[in-house]
Amino acid sequence: MSLRTRMANVFRGARVNREIDEELEAHLEEAMASGRDPEEARRALGSPLRHREGSRDAQILTWLDSLVADAGFGWRQLKKSKITSAAAILSLALAIGACTAAFRLIDALLLRPLPVSGAERLFVVARHGLNMNGAPGTFDGTEYPLFQRMRATVTDQAELIALSYDARMDLTYGSDEEMEKVHLQYVSGQMFGSFGLRPAVGRLLTESDDDKPGGHPYAVLSYDYWTSRFGKNPQVVGRTFRMGDALYEIVGVIDQPFTGTEPGTVTDIFVPTMMNEGVTHRDWSWIRVMAQLKPGITGESVRAKLQGSFRAFQEEQAKNLAGLPKQKLANFLNQKIVLEPAAAGISAMQQDNRPGLVALGVLVGLVLLIACANVANLMTAQAAARAREMALRISLGAGRARLVQLVLVESAWIALLAAAIGGLLAWWSAPFVVGRINPPDNPVRISLPVDWRVMGFALVLTLAVTFLFGLIPALQASAIKPTSALKGGEDPHSRRRLMNALIAAQVAFCFLVLFVAGMFVTTFERLSHQPNGFSAERVITFDTVARTPQPPVFWNQVVEHLKARPGVEAVALAGWPLLDGNGWNGFVAVDGGPPSQALAYFLGVSRGWVDAVKIRLIDGRDFVESDAYPGTAIVNKAFARAYFGGEDPVGRSFERTADHTHFQIVGLVGDARYRDMREPITPTVYVPFQSVQAGGGLQPISKGTYIVRTAGANPLALAGTLRQEISRARPEFRVSRVRTQQEINDAHTVRERLLAMLATFFSAVALLLSGIGLYGVLHYSVLQRRREIGIRIAVGAQDSNIARLVTEEVFAMVMAGAVAGLALGMVSVRYIESLFYQVKATDVGMLAFPSLAILGAALLAAVPVIRAVRIDPVTMLRVE
């Protein structure tokens, strides 16, 4: 009989029994037919029950049989106490779901290898050292000529691939009015071959499509984009689009599942690096370099060679940096090339969200532990109630292993049901969280497949959870000595000690979750409420491009046109909105002195801009129509502090060292945030939006941003009209992006908001679970000691004495747990310091919040228990 039949027979036990009986009947019949006495034959055959057992064991898998029996028994146990089971399952489901969702996110963004050949041999070539501000850091931007040199050096050991940072570009398949935004990447032609990619239609690019600057206007689409934009039309090959001045021809589509090398975005279009004008610039760091090591080559040998060509390149570069302070020059030369593993790709999204996601993963892990402790306590309490049952089983000959199995199967039921519900939760919540990572107009796109990795994780998690909360109660149940259990228990306190230890652990984890959550919430509060120095209220921005560069007078005409619209309060032009991530910086020298140690930030703005964004003019004047770059400048207070010792610099002058341009300071304004919400406000120079060109006259301008302050409370109400007005005033102009300034500001706190939101949710869950856990343990300790309590009341103990009796032990545990949690918190926040802003772990408020919350939860949990103590002692003592 095969294993399969034996397995199947487990599930048709009745039939197996029937068949055995039938065969025995037939035997007796034969015996009678041959003339034997029925009684004698029956006696000779023996007890049918014994036969049945002997034969049955041969025909079925006994271990499976016992498992099925235990599963049935466990299910009945669960159904017997519906409310506790439901509470256990739901709390566990919440925790398992959260863990699985967190794993899906972490896996999709940080762990999952790119679907390319040799992903495990992929590295990113980055440089590590001190940056221009003297801070240590790792930077992966690379100049194209350096890439070419490096590639030639290691050609035998590794294939180097250049990839531009994913960018949103404007392009059109028809007229200018039909411009659309796509995620585009410039990549080396050899990338497709090295990654082993195949075309779905057409062909992919090769090295020979990428060897002459500007010579290969070909494009390859991603499968995703081909599907969403062209409905998988194979006729797309041969179509053209225009981007900037160049016309590109689509030559093919990459087959699934490759979606680019930057997790968090799905690249739509790939074009050869040679089509970017950056390939000839020695000072543009616009690409990342990926190295795919040949099999058997060590990273270090490649790194050493790359370091050589990098050093030579930097030394040549340094000749053009004569104006740089000595220390900065040394920093520039002494950077070290590092190879960072990039099997999972590399993206800003990963770098920005790695610490946050890991912190979140730890938080949900803690919530899971809290839930496990809860269920373990529940099972322990139940096991106590079943001590007699267990004792009986042992008396009847059940082995220890068999009893462990019995209790574990019951745990497995809880875990499995919880995993099923949790799975649904994870299925729904992971995309929900992803949807909130980025600002709404540029959503993150992460593929979140549910495959063996996710399933495997959920399965392992479920098994781990089963053992985590099931093993101790199971071992305890099986260790019962029948004689003492039937007598009323050998050590009635051992179980309570275990439950108390679990409570302490639970409180410690809960404290930690609350503590970290408090830090996240405070960080978000501080960041989003800190003064920016300018007003985003009612401000809307229009990033505008001109098909060909237009004279500044046309740009100003639009300003005047918009000003005349109803509902518009102020209009100005700027290179880009404040805080939108763009930056333009340089060193400055005052009064012919040496270059400064700190970088100053520059922004081109028009007349009236200071007024439009409501930056305070402290001294001097705004720009006038005749001001042009270079010449006059308005600086902020940070600039005055950094370069003029805090004196009023109006009337003084400085030089921008990079291009030796001179500026006369005409105005001093208050500090406003330019680039970042966390750094101190940078020294900032506002220069005229329009600039003088080399041969005299004003330089035509191809892009800028209109900053509009509206009168109405909702600036977006005017977005559509004003967008059209810009094109109506000058048909050459086209608005490529509309954002409110508030949106731009909020984008800086998206991560903090998300962390604060999720951490708040999880701390609520943790608190609830801990409260339930505390209640359960208190309740149990009352039940267990009810005889003792009855006697005490009978001999005259007060309610308050009794309440203290049952609660003091648990409260001591809560205190111990809170102290442990505090210590854990102090130690662990150091690892995620980068996620906090102006928050210290030692702040009284940070400590008070979790302490009070836990104390509150403990008191709430104790109230019903203390009330339950007030029972008539006679009834209490009569129970048994």
Place this chain on the structure above:
Amino acid sequence: MPKAESLQGSIDLLVLKILSRRSRLHGYAIMTAIQNISGEVLRVEEGSLYPALHRMEEAGWIRAEWTTKDNGRRTRIYELTAAGKKQLGEEESRWQSVAAAINRVLREA
């Protein structure tokens, strides 16, 4: 796990041998065949016959199927499988060597 039976060794050999001579017998017939051929010297303990048959079936040495008799009652009949034939060969030679060894001891001691 098959439980150890004291008669296990010889009962297997006898059942396999009977089934190799006459196929498709039911339990009672196997039992009577052993008794008859051995001249009533060997009696199969009826109580241990069926667990042995089921164990051998599980081991794959014999195959069972239900047939319907003339009177409409079902009966379970057994036949030897290829694996059973091989097993019979092994059991026979083991028995022979044991018997020879015992004979030698009886002769020479």
